[in-house]
Amino acid sequence: MLNQTSRLTVPESEAYDEEVRYELDPCELKLDEMVEAEPLPETIEGMPASDALTPADRYLELFEHVQSARIFPDSKTFPDCAPKMTPLAILLNYRRAKRYPGFDLKAFVHDHFYLPKDYSKEYVADPNRSLKEHIDSLWPVLTREPQEHIEFSSLLPLPQAYIVPGGRFRETYYWDSYYTMLGLAESGRNDLLRCMADNFAWMIENYGHIPNGNRTYYLSRSQPPVFALMVELFEEDGVRGARRYLDHLLMEYAFWMDGAESLDMNQAYRHAVRMPDGALLNRYWDDRDTPRDESWYEDVETAKLSGRPASEVYRDLRAGAASGWDYSTRWLRDADRLASIRTTQFIPVDLNAFLYKLETAISNIAGLKKDAALAAQFREKAFARRAAMNRYLWDETSGTFRDYDWRRECLASFSAACVVPLYVGMATHEQAQKIAVNVRERLLTPGGILATDVESEQQWDKPNGWAPLQWMAIQGLKTYGEDALADIIAHNWMRTVKRVYMEENKLIEKYHIADYAPKPGGGGEYPLQDGFGWTNGVTRRLISLYGEP
Numbered sequence: 190m191l192n193q194t195s196r197l198t199v200p201e202s203e204a205y206d207e208e209v210r211y212e213l214d215p216c217e218l219k220l221d222e223m224v225e226a227e228p229l230p231e232t233i234e235g236m237p238a239s240d241a242l243t244p245a246d247r248y249l250e251l252f253e254h255v256q257s258a259r260i261f262p263d264s265k266t267f268p269d270c271a272p273k274m275t276p277l278a279i280l281l282n283y284r285r286a287k288r289y290p291g292f293d294l295k296a297f298v299h300d301h302f303y304l305p306k307d308y309s310k311e312y313v314a315d316p317n318r319s320l321k322e323h324i325d326s327l328w329p330v331l332t333r334e335p336q337e338h339i340e341f342s343s344l345l346p347l348p349q350a351y352i353v354p355g356g357r358f359r360e361t362y363y364w365d366s367y368y369t370m371l372g373l374a375e376s377g378r379n380d381l382l383r384c385m386a387d388n389f390a391w392m393i394e395n396y397g398h399i400p401n402g403n404r405t406y407y408l409s410r411s412q413p414p415v416f417a418l419m420v421e422l423f424e425e426d427g428v429r430g431a432r433r434y435l436d437h438l439l440m441e442y443a444f445w446m447d448g449a450e451s452l453d454m455n456q457a458y459r460h461a462v463r464m465p466d467g468a469l470l471n472r473y474w475d476d477r478d479t480p481r482d483e484s485w486y487e488d489v490e491t492a493k494l495s496g497r498p499a500s501e502v503y504r505d506l507r508a509g510a511a512s513g514w515d516y517s518t519r520w521l522r523d524a525d526r527l528a529s530i531r532t533t534q535f536i537p538v539d540l541n542a543f544l545y546k547l548e549t550a551i552s553n554i555a556g557l558k559k560d561a562a563l564a565a566q567f568r569e570k571a572f573a574r575r576a577a578m579n580r581y582l583w584d585e586t587s588g589t590f591r592d593y594d595w596r597r598e599c600l601a602s603f604s605a606a607c608v609v610p611l612y613v614g615m616a617t618h619e620q621a622q623k624i625a626v627n628v629r630e631r632l633l634t635p636g637g638i639l640a641t642d643v644e645s646e647q648q649w650d651k652p653n654g655w656a657p658l659q660w661m662a663i664q665g666l667k668t669y670g671e672d673a674l675a676d677i678i679a680h681n682w683m684r685t686v687k688r689v690y691m692e693e694n695k696l697i698e699k700y701h702i703a704d705y706a707p708k709p710g711g712g713g714e715y716p717l718q719d720g721f722g723w724t725n726g727v728t729r730r731l732i733s734l735y736g737e738p
Contacts, residue, residue: 243406244268244343245482247276251283256485260295265357265483268406270302271342303339305359314694320687321732324696324725325376331355331722332381343482345403348391349384355720356698360402361388363412364513365723367419368657372726374426375733382428389416393437398444401511406482410475410511414543416441417550418613435554442547445471455595462536462595468577470536471544472595475507484510487714495528508532512540516713517641517649519592519602524645534596538582539606542590545574546613575615588623590616604641605632605658611665621669628662629674636702637682638662644703648713652703654682656727663731679731683738686728696724 244267245252255267272279279301286292312330314323331352338346344360351361352369366385373381392399399416401407417438423429448458449469456463460474478500480488488506492499509515509532519537522529552567581593584600590610592601607624610616616624632638637654644651659682666675685700685707698721699710732738 241405241408243408243482244270245406245479245485247341248280248283251280252482252485254287254294255298257489258294259486260298263357264486266305267298267302268343268404268482268485269305269359270298271305271339271344273301273303276341308355308359316694319737320690320728321737323690323694324372324729324732327696327720327725328352328373328376328378328381331720331725333359333361343405345400345405345408347388347403349387350381351385351388351403352381352722353720354698354722358402358720358722360404360407361385362402362722363389363399364415364657367415367422368660368723369726370419370422371660372729374422374428375729379426379428382423382426386419386423386429389419390434390437393440398441404483409477410473410507411444412511413513413539414441414445414547417543417547420550420554431550431554432558435551435558438547438551438554442544442551445544445547457533457595464577464581464595465598466580468573468580470574470577470581470593470595471540472534472536473508473511473532473540475504475511477507478504481507481510484714491528491530494526495530502528502530505530505532512537514606514640514649516647517602517604518643518645518647519604519606519641519649521647524643527647531596534594535601536581536593536595537606538578538590538592538604539609541574541578541582542609542613542615545571545578545610545615548574549613578610578615583620587627588620589627590620590624602641602643603627603631605638605662608638608658608662608665611669612661613665614668616669618669621666621671625666625669625671625674628666628678633674633678633681634702635681635705636685636700636707638678639702646712648699648710650712652701653699653710653712654685654702655699656682656724660727660730676735679735680738683728683731683735686724687738696721696728698724 252267256264261267282301283297286297308330318326332350333353334350335346335348338344347361352366352373353359353361354365370382370385389399396408398411401410401412420431420434420438424431445460447461449461449463452458452461452463454463454465454467457472459476460471462470462472464470480503488503491506492502495502505520509520509530512520512532514520516527516530518524520530520532520535521527522531548567548571552564552571555563555567578590582590584591587603589603590607591603592606594601607627611621611624628638631642634654637659639651640649640653640655640658641651649655659678663675663679666672685702686696688707689700689709690696697709701708701710
C-alpha cells in the first residue's frame, strides 16, 4: 500500500453562485436545502510519499514551463520522457540556464531527457490480411517486455510482458486490459494472459490497488474495477485458478471501500459514500487535486473557465479520468462546458455494478475455499449494494438504471452504462427487458450503440461508440434472453470496424456511429488513437462468435 504522509480536510460542498445555479436543471429544486445545510467535511489522505513522485512533483517550475510553452503538442509526451541525469541536477541546470539571454527551452529538454519511443512507424499493415489475421498479427506489436528501468522515469516497471493500447498510450491500462484479454484468449495467447494476470496481481500487492496505468502519475487513482472479471476469464480459459486471487480481490475491495465504515449519513470519504438511509455506494475519486501530469495544459485551461476553486475542478477532472469515460456529459452540469464537471458528486451505475461483481466474486471464491463466514459476509454486501442501487439508481418511470447525483439528491444521466448491471448479472429479468427497450430506442444505431444519446464535443458521448460498451451490451442482453437485440448490436458494430479497416487498414480507439456511414470517432482532448487494444480484443472475440464480417 502506498505510504501516506499527511492529512488534510477537503470540504465536499460547492459554492453555488449564480453561474452554477444557472446550470442546475433538472434538480435545482433541491438547491436551497443544500445551501442552508452545513457542509460535512471529509478527511482524505495526503499525497503519496516520495517513491510515488510524478514528473510534475520532480521538475516543479520546469515542468510547468514546458507544458505551458507547449513544447510538445501532446501534454502526455513530457511526463513520459525519461531523464538523462537526476531530476535535481536537471532542475538546478534549468534554474541556472534560464537566466541567460537566448535560453532555448526546447533544446534544454532534448539535452536533458530521452523522448518516448514512437512505435507507430514500426508496423505497416498488410491490406491483404483478413480482420482476424490483422488482429492476431498486432499482439506482438502491442506487447512490451520488461526492460532495464531508467531511474526516475515515470514508467512503473512490471515483472512480466504486457499489452499497451497503442498510439500515445505507451503503458498498460487497467480496464482496457480486460477487453484486450478477451481477444488474447481467442487468439490462443495464454502466455500473455498469464503475464497480464501476474502483473495485475503484482500491482495490487505492491500498491494496494491497480493504478489507472503503470505510470507514477497514475498511482493516485484506479479505473473501473474489473479485476474480478479478469479472474473469471482466467478461470474460464484455464490460465489461472480463481482461488489464488482471493487475497488480491479483498485488497482491491479494501481500496474502494477505505473509510466507509466510519462515515456518517450523507458523508463521503475517497470512493465511498454513505447515503441518507445508511446504505453504502461508491463514486470515482483521485487522491490528488492538481492538474494531471499527462493533461496539464488542458486541465489548467479548463479550471480557468470554471468559476470554482481550481483544486475542485482538478479533482473532478481526475475522477473523470478514473471513470474511463474521460469525458462525458455524464459528469457535467452543462453539456456544453467541460468546466462544469462534477464527477465526484455522482454515484455511477457502472462503478457500482462492477463492485457488485467484485463482492459476488469474493463470496463465490470464499465458498470454494470453504470459508463460509467470508462467503456469507460478502453475499450480504452484494445484496445490500443491489438493493441500494435499485433504490437510488433505478428509474422506474423510464425503465433503466441512471447515475445518481447524491449532492442534489436526484437521478442524473442515462447512458450505455445501464448495460453493466446486465453484464454482471445484477438486474432482474423485468429490469433487463426495460433496459433493452431503452438501448434499442435511445442508443442503437446502424453502427452499434452510442455511449450516450446526448451529442457533445466530449468523446464519450454521441456520436461515438466504444468497443467495451458493445461487448457488455451484447453479452449482458444475451444473459437475459434478449438475443435478437444483442445480435443486431454485434453485427452493426462488426460492420463498423470492418468498414474502417477496409478503408484505412487499422483498428482505432473509437468510432463515429451515429448514421449509416460509420467513420473514425472524434472529440476529446487528444487526437484519435489507433492500435487499438480493446477494439482488437472485443472484435476478435466477436469474430469467434459471429464469424468474419
